[in-house]
Amino acid sequence: MRRRLARGGLWLWVGIVLAFLFGPIIVIVLFSFDKVNIETLPIRHWTLSWYSVAWHDEQVRQAFVLSIKAACAATLLALILGSLAAFGVHRARFFGRDTISLLLVLPIALPGIITGVALNSTFQWAGIDLSIWTIIIGHTTFCIVVVYNNVIARLRRTSGTLFEASSDLGASTAQTFRFITLPLIATALVSGGLLAFALSFDEVIVTTFTAGAQNTLPIWIFGAIRLGQQLPEVNVVVTGVVVLMFIPIMIAARLTGRDTIAPRSRQQVLN
């Protein structure tokens, strides 16, 4: 009896926490259809007009394009550097591998603002003008670890006998990579890339310090909320970002199971 009561209590708690987690997201989605430009309940008139306003807003469009460009470039760089690091650390049998893992995770273990100020100091010191390239450098730095975690987790779970068999049967290193390694890690690469893309697309803390005069979409949203202007439009844009980010996340989750999606990966590195 007491056991059943305890379980009932736990399920109740889970229900409350889920309501707490989902409530605010539901609120912004609902408000994005509100005709009035002040957010008050109850919503009396429903409209899609703010979607049209946001869609035709040149500033939003430019910010969106910049965000997509930066996220694509950062994802590509993170895919290359992160998987190289994973292959290297996986092969390496020396005491430095823990240090390398720690180094890669540092940009997300330390507050993001540190990365931002550090890069900003360096760009100012070296006389480098802030541009899309400096944004990409910042994003790549914290995206590498996502790809790295995905790929190394897959490599660890893959039996080495497959590679041995391949080379015993006379395959060259390139052939083994093309026909054995690549198919085995393909989904880990895709999922790592999607997560890196989502992380970059949504980033504001580091970006503020590495972006010049151009706005990424998160910087535009941040500025608009801060000034309290165009709030109905902000509502539509953030709803769009939530939906847009959720697609790659769900695909990534499907591809690799839950291991690689969550911050749990950080523990693996801190070990």
Added chain:
Amino acid sequence: MDPDNGVTTLDRAENGGTTSLRSSLGQRWATAFLLAPPLLWFLVLYVSSLVVMLITSLWSVNSFTQTIDHHVTGSNFQQIAMGTYPSIIGRTVLLAALVTVIDAVVAFPFAYLMARIATQRAQRFLLAAILLPLWASYLAKIFAWVSILEKGGALDWSFRHLGLPSPNLGFTNGAVLITFCYIWLPYMIVPLFGALERIPSSLLDASSDLGAGSWWTLRHVILPLALPGLVAGSIFTFSLTLGDYVTPLLVGGSNSTLIGNAIYDNLITGGNLPLAAALSAVPIVIMVVYLLIAKRLGAFNAL
């Protein structure tokens, strides 16, 4: 942690005889070639940037020319030790600690049910359910709380309909606390779930077979084994709060300045990069101390 602890068949094979036919020197070169590009990226762009930042923190801004004066001085750190900065730092650490404790308390029963009570289907559902709030846009979540907490917002409206007085939380430190707890909660649930899930059921059976009650088992078996997950989650909640300036700026009031805001203001609006750099050293020191304490508690050994 992976059960194989990183020692895979491939590694063993390489250590053993299979690869001795190939030159081990060549293997080492190949490894070095693989590691060189990512390491170069990190050393040139990240580590050296941290060094440049710390050097910058020893410079100052010439008050006449508004340019950076490259003479080494400790004046930035003197400035941080005085005035409003100690109270800003204290407020930030207190808030980060509060957020961490609240999220741990809220997350634990959730993660426990997910890991040990829910059926496989329910567990899959809950894991998927946690993904949306975990990965929903950061600014979307903050904006949601701006509109919920502001005067006449969703919270005021619900309270009025329940016949309660308005909570008046908009643009206060309370609003900042709630928003932080909300945003980082999934980051606490996931690692905690991972740790709880890995506890072997046999240990819990043994504990109850030996006559321990549920509370005793919880306190002396489950909690110590869940500690690594708790620490991993707390690194997120603590570190993310420590460096945040967006949340206090958007949902907080005039009294909500955190270290992140001080850094942001000095760099972006004040144009005082050296002081911002010096302030950035504060979260680094706090996080290093935090990680050392966690390590001392043995939190990483059991991961």
